[in-house]
Amino acid sequence: MHIVVCLKQVPRDNSVKINSDLSVNTDGIEKIINLFDEYAIEEGIAWNEKHGGKLTVLSLGTDSWVEQIRRALAMGASDSLLLSDPAFADLDTIAAARVVAAAINKLGDVDLIFCGRNSTDDESGAFAPALARALGWSQVTYVGKMLDLNPAARTLSAERHLETTIETVTATLPAVVSVIKDINSPRYPSLLKIKKVAKVDPPVWNAADLGLTGLSVATKIVNRVPPPPRPSGERIDGPDAAAKVKKLVDRLLESQII
Amino acid sequence: MAGVLVFIEQVGGEVATISRELMGKGRELAQALGGPLGALVVSNDPGALAERAVTLGADTVYTLVDPGLASYTTDGYVGAAKVAVATAQPVLILAGTSFQMRDFGAALATDLDAGLAVDVTDLKVEDGAIRAIRPSHGGNVISTYHFTAGRPVVALVRKQSFSEATAGARGGSIQPLTLPTLDMRTQVTGVREKGGAVNLTDAAVIVSGGRGLGDKENYYKLIPPLAEAFGGAYGASRAIVDAGWVPYEHQVGQTGKTVSPKLYVAAGVSGAIQHLAGMRTSRNIVAINKDPEAPIFRVATFGVVGDVNEILPLLTRELRSRLG
Numbered sequence: 001m002h003i004v005v006c007l008k009q010v011p012r013d014n015s016v017k018i019n020s021d022l023s024v025n026t027d028g029i030e031k032i033i034n035l036f037d038e039y040a041i042e043e044g045i046a047w048n049e050k051h052g053g054k055l056t057v058l059s060l061g062t063d064s065w066v067e068q069i070r071r072a073l074a075m076g077a078s079d080s081l082l083l084s085d086p087a088f089a090d091l092d093t094i095a096a097a098r099v100v101a102a103a104i105n106k107l108g109d110v111d112l113i114f115c116g117r118n119s120t121d122d123e124s125g126a127f128a129p130a131l132a133r134a135l136g137w138s139q140v141t142y143v144g145k146m147l148d149l150n151p152a153a154r155t156l157s158a159e160r161h162l163e164t165t166i167e168t169v170t171a172t173l174p175a176v177v178s179v180i181k182d183i184n185s186p187r188y189p190s191l192l193k194i195k196k197v198a199k200v201d202p203p204v205w206n207a208a209d210l211g212l213t214g215l216s217v218a219t220k221i222v223n224r225v226p227p228p229p230r231p232s233g234e235r236i237d238g239p240d241a242a243a244k245v246k247k248l249v250d251r252l253l254e255s256q257i258i
Numbered sequence: 259m260a261g262v263l264v265f266i267e268q269v270g271g272e273v274a275t276i277s278r279e280l281m282g283k284g285r286e287l288a289q290a291l292g293g294p295l296g297a298l299v300v301s302n303d304p305g306a307l308a309e310r311a312v313t314l315g316a317d318t319v320y321t322l323v324d325p326g327l328a329s330y331t332t333d334g335y336v337g338a339a340k341v342a343v344a345t346a347q348p349v350l351i352l353a354g355t356s357f358q359m360r361d362f363g364a365a366l367a368t369d370l371d372a373g374l375a376v377d378v379t380d381l382k383v384e385d386g387a388i389r390a391i392r393p394s395h396g397g398n399v400i401s402t403y404h405f406t407a408g409r410p411v412v413a414l415v416r417k418q419s420f421s422e423a424t425a426g427a428r429g430g431s432i433q434p435l436t437l438p439t440l441d442m443r444t445q446v447t448g449v450r451e452k453g454g455a456v457n458l459t460d461a462a463v464i465v466s467g468g469r470g471l472g473d474k475e476n477y478y479k480l481i482p483p484l485a486e487a488f489g490g491a492y493g494a495s496r497a498i499v500d501a502g503w504v505p506y507e508h509q510v511g512q513t514g515k516t517v518s519p520k521l522y523v524a525a526g527v528s529g530a531i532q533h534l535a536g537m538r539t540s541r542n543i544v545a546i547n548k549d550p551e552a553p554i555f556r557v558a559t560f561g562v563v564g565d566v567n568e569i570l571p572l573l574t575r576e577l578r579s580r581l582g
Binding site for chain 2: 013014015016018024035036092093094097120121122123124125126127128129130132133134137138139140141142157160161162163164165166167168169170171172175180181182216217218219220221222223224225226227230231233234235236241242244245246248249251252253255257258
């Protein structure tokens with residue numbers, strides 16, 4: 001079976017700045033694989049080890065993402081693919097999902113796609129559902145446990161971990177599954193494997209390769225600002241811990257916070 | 259295309275708070291857009307939900323009632339919503355931001371080739387067009403979205419962004435619609451409550467602990483009792499979740515939950531940027547830390563410099579005696 005894992009590169013933390021053209025400036029912040037995507041990679045590797053076939057790590061990004069793709073290869077992905085084109089630069093989530101869907105259709109033999117539940121920078125969680133609908137496939141989001149993947153019956157079953165409940169669902173393949181942090185413990189690639197993939201360059205497909213012209217987006221960001229600063233706080237002082245505690249509770253009650 | 263359509267979520271047969279908030283804002287936006295306010299009820303057993311939506315000010319409540327809609331499935335609920343959208347032709351579709359609604363909203367927007375904004379905290383109409391405001395990057399970036407004309411917009415709105423609709427029926431009607439035969443590719447075979455789960459995103463008070471507590475035993479000795487004294491829930495920093503002290507469900511931050519309670523108490527939490535991302539929009543923040551330079555103090559409404567091991571038991575006792 002052919003499993004694809006979608007990978008996004010994100011800044012390690014969100015101490016970002018805003019450029020004058022409204023793009024987000026992540027200069028000086030280390031770039032990493034989106035944390036939830038690491039769990040998706042691990043899940044892909046585990047099922048690939050069980051059922052064999054191909055495990056492709058796929059990114060829609062730029063050359064500067066190759067380091068993350070290599071890390072996924074070192075973890076255990078068998079193949080890689082980078083979708084890159086200047087025309088992909090300003091896509092919104094749904095348009096990006098349509099590009100990835102075009103690549104999946106071109107690959108032709110994909111049975112299952114794992115994604116992280118959301119990226120830690122944009123945080124919308126819209127990519128996996130948008131990809132599933134763009135492909136016309138089943139979707140199973142917020143999966144905390146994959147119970148079964150049956151290539152012969154073309155089905156999967158999984159637990160969706162929602163706010164207060166856990167749903168058990170079955171779905172037909174092909175499917176898009178988004179995973180949460182609880183699902184597994186991503187492996188660390190060995191130094192040997194890291195060395196082995198250090199010079200691997202993923203094949204790159206651009207818009208023309210995918211037969212995409214005139215990509216359109218339905219959203220446009222017209223303003224971006226940092227959050228308003230929080231009003232400066234009040235230090236609760238006192239001669240000892242008991243006095244501080246009493247004063248804190250006084251202030252919480254006076255301010256009708258409790 | 260005209261007007262607004264609100265997806266009604268239900269909790270125990272009642273209209274969920276988020277949906278009442280959306281009906282309130284939906285009325286204002288429908289007026290600004292010069293169109294009707296519709297509500298959408300999708301269920302196998304809607305009870306009096308449609309009538310309730312009428313009293314919340316809907317001009318028309320579209321209902322899709324079918325045994326196949328007993329549980330949420332993307333195919334079932336998006337399929338149902340598309341029937342209502344085809345009938346109502348709204349320019350704006352509003353829903354909440356629960357996991358289920360994110361699954362639904364993004365799928366619906368893709369099918370409709372609509373504009374999508376998730377985690378919206380404000381909406382307005384300018385020059386006849388919809389504008390959505392949403393935070394990203396852990397609240398460090400606040401973006402304003404415009405949408406391409408001629409396409410509908412799906413906006414998934416954060417809780418407590420808007421005031422609830424004040425019940426005031428406008429003589430709206432209920433219009434039952436028929437669910438077409440759908441290809442249901444997923445099936446819900448079981449639902450269970452999460453054992454001991456707290457819905458952190460619903461709690462009015464959250465007490466979170468971090469590495470400053472020293473060890474797991476101390477966390478459980480100090481944090482849950484304090485949370486209980488406040489009548490709240492307890493959370494944790496990523497550091498101690500990764501260290502295995504506390505289950506992931508309790509993690510607040512960039513890779514955990516985003517919360518904005520009335521009061522957030524950070525005890526022994528240094529305030530790493532990943533943690534601030536999940537709680538900086540709390541209305542009030544109390545920080546307790548022995549390091550006066552800890553970044554958590556920069557967002558604190560009230561800061562107490564001191565040893566959590568000394569302060570937390572005193573605070574729990576003080577609250578118990580004064581709050582009864």
